[in-house]
Amino acid sequence: MSQEQIELITIDALLEKVRAKKAQDCRLVQISATQLPGSIELTYSFDLNSQLTNLRLSLPGEAPHLPSVSSIYLCAILYENEIHDLFGVQVEGMAIDFKGKFYRTAIKFPFAATAKIPCASSAAAPATGAAACATTPPATTGVKTI
Numbered sequence: 001m002s003q004e005q006i007e008l009i010t011i012d013a014l015l016e017k018v019r020a021k022k023a024q025d026c027r028l029v030q031i032s033a034t035q036l037p038g039s040i041e042l043t044y045s046f047d048l049n050s051q052l053t054n055l056r057l058s059l060p061g062e063a064p065h066l067p068s069v070s071s072i073y074l075c076a077i078l079y080e081n082e083i084h085d086l087f088g089v090q091v092e093g094m095a096i097d098f099k100g101k102f103y104r105t106a107i108k109f110p111f112a113a114t115a116k117i118p119c120a121s122s123a124a125a126p127a128t129g130a131a132a133c134a135t136t137p138p139a140t141t142g143v144k145t146i
Contacts, residue, residue: 006054011066017055018069021046026053031079033087040064040087059089070095088112
């Protein structure tokens with residue numbers, strides 16, 4: 001079994017690091033986004049000879065933005081448009097920008113760090129009786145398929 005590698009990087013290093021992965025003939029596997037308290041964490045995963053490596057960076061929760069990697073890996077347009085529409089991250093310089101219409105959602109930017117998530121009804125509350133609302137919505141909240 002192989003070990004997965006995660007390299008923590010800054011936004012300023014993103015394009016240089018992604019260009020280096022392309023020069024090594026790595027395949028872009030996925031770009032994921034995760035809402036954390038006050039920030040959004042992005043992970044760019046690459047494969048070379050069945051070995052995964054990851055570049056991870058953190059964006060501020062307020063007005064998050066980053067450069068597009070779609071000029072290096074065109075397939076990144078799918079991930080980048082999704083990250084924009086669901087997390088509110090402004091991705092600068094996308095090769096193909098759906099301008100916020102890649103997904104239709106009931107809540108604009110439902111997974112953004114500043115998203116206002118409605119509380120669940122008391123019938124859906126955890127058995128422990130906790131009354132606090134979750135800060136992160138379930139994966140299907142507000143997402144409609146077309």
